[in-house]
Amino acid sequence: MLLHEILVDAAREVPERTALIVPGHASWTFAELAAHARALAATVAARTSPGARVGILAFNRAEYVAAYYGVPWAGRVLVPLNPRLHPREWADQLARSGAELLFGDADLLDRLGRPEVPTLDLDTVASMPARAFAPAADESALTWLLFTSGTTGRPKGVRLTHRSLTAAMRASLACRPVGADTVVLTPFPLAHVAGYQVGAHHLARRPVVVLRRYEPAELAAVVREFEVTNLSLAPTMIDALLDHVREGDGLRERIRSISYGASPITPDLIRRVDELLGCGLDQGYGMTELSGNAVFLAAADHRPELYAAAGRPGPGVEIRIVDDAGRPVPTGDTGEISVRSEQVADGYWQLDTGEFADGWFRTGDLGRLDADGYVYVLDRKKDVIITGGENVSAREVEAVLREHPDVRDVAVVGEPDTRWGERVVAVVVAAPGASVAPDALVTLCRSRLAGFKVPRRVLFTDALPVTGTGKISKPALREQVAEGSLRA
The missing domain is CATH 3.30.300.30 (ANL, C-terminal domain)
Incomplete structure (x- = not known):
């Protein structure tokens, strides 16, 4: 499946249903989001060569989601730049990607200075004229070039494709079912792979509330106004939210589920969620190189004996634990977590460091697999201290x-x-x-x-x-x- 087909099909089936809400900024139906994405695709196609990389430097906003779909729709590759980085890092990633065009927020573009590539203010997207263009047609073509967060060194560009992203979205929907009235809220920066969940919920024809910034003290008002049912948060965000839960604020009555990832959750935090919100918790384990989450711990599995588990592989995901030579180790033994699936990325941009081989990706995480198929993540190999x-x-x-x-x-x-x-x-x-x-x-x-x-x-x-x-x-x-x- 092609990424933009999610949006095109949704706009045809449920054109007037709300697709995207950015509180204080915009609320678009599927038809409106598709129109914005199509206009952006036409502009990109007119200004760049086929397969060109197109950067985006912005905080969360509706036009960012239009670029998610629009740039790949035109057969180009979106290169999100983390707005929290230093301008020197933006310039480095633009240069390494070979971008031919850059969209962005005006103030961030000013901070960047005078880049080597032409720039367009995202505020102009709405006024872009309609033009004809040849849409993408190859599922194996690149869609997003996402730079890793750099937690273990210099960020690497990860080559995500239509196929890898849509596979990750389908895996999430299979393991985190979306109901007919589900409204999910996410505060994660759209510059990160966590943004794949926007497409997953659009695949289910449900709206997504995207926060421009995470303000836990204000979250209850957003939940009430937009009838949010599900939250997607990191454990640090959950912890901060619980400090602001108040009697009568509506959070306990409305929030049915919180999906979390990025780091382990403590038994104490699980207990506090139960006491203050009384909602379900489900965990996702993944990374940029997997186009999103590949392993899931369902709400029913949040019991003491499984608190340390990351979960079970999603559909179509194979997990094996290997030694330093890449040989599988016996069940229960510790080794490196290796993944094979359609959602595995197409490799690193202009870099071959050996992690991708024979359809498998070696994650760099140490872990084990038990007899019931649960994956346990023990540590990053590079975070092992040798004393x-x-x-x-x-x-x-x-x-x-x-x-x-x-x-x-x-x-x-x-x-x-x-x-x-x-x-x-x-x-x-x-x-x-x-x-x-x-x-x-x-x-x-x-x-x-x-x-x-x-x-x-x-x-x-x-x-x-x-x-x-x-x-x-x-x-x-x-x-x-x-x-x-x-x-x-």
Whole structure:
């Protein structure tokens, strides 16, 4: 299936149904969204060559979604640039992609300066004249070139296709059923792969509410006004939302489900969701290279014995756990998670680092697969700390530290050490009003973990650095540790 066919078919079947709401900005029906996307496609086709890359630099807005569909509709490749990055990073990604045109918000384009490519203000999209163009027709053609969040190094461009994106959308719909009255709200930046869920809900002919920015204190009003039933949030966002839940605000009565991903969720947060909202939770495990989520933990599976699981593979998704040589390991053993599916991306842009081979993608995540088919994600291979020749999983240490009632959040990183190679450092966010003694956390770890896994230093911060999708940025955290900017 071609990406724009989702929109064309929806506009034909339910033209007057609301497709997209950006509170305070726009509300478009499927017919209106299709018209905007078609106009943008025509403009792109007139100004660029077939297969050209077209950048977009903007905060969440309705025209961004029009570009999601419109640029691939014209047979071009959309290159979303994260508006939270530095202008030097925007320029680097534009140059690496070879973009021929750039759409954007006027203020962000001003910050970029004078790029090498022509620019168009997204505010002009509505006035673009209708022109004829030849629509895309190849499912294997590139649609989006998405740069990774760079949590483990320099961001890489990921080649997503019509086929990979629509496969990811179908997998999500199969594992997260959408009802006849479902209205989902997402605050994730449209520059990230999480935006694939917009297309998934449009495939189900349901509206999507896209926030320009996440303001948990204002969320209840948005939920009431637009009859939102489902939320898509990172655990850090859920935690912030629960601090603002108030009796009579309507959230408990209206929210039926919260889908989450990007990082693990704690048993305490699950308990708080149940107490304050009483809604279901479902988890998705995925990444840019998988065009979205590929593994899902259903609401019914949110029980204590499965809290540590990421879930089961979606339909059409094969998972195997492999050793460093790429050989499958026995069930239950730890190794690298490898995925084969139509939703696997077409590789990296102008880069071959070996992760894509024979239809399989090696994720860089360490994990295991149990006898019932549940996938457990243990850590990033690059987040494994090597101290004194022993491997320490940062995620394992974090899980123990989260058991302390006064720890709201925590991240563990390795710090260079002349004797041991690296030493384990825990960076803690204390619960509101709590005071956590480092010795108490060290004692807790010693009661659960081998001695070499116990943090040698415990530091404190008010907030952990995160990427646009809510993942903790370990490179940024290592920099903070090295700079000495955190509290002891």
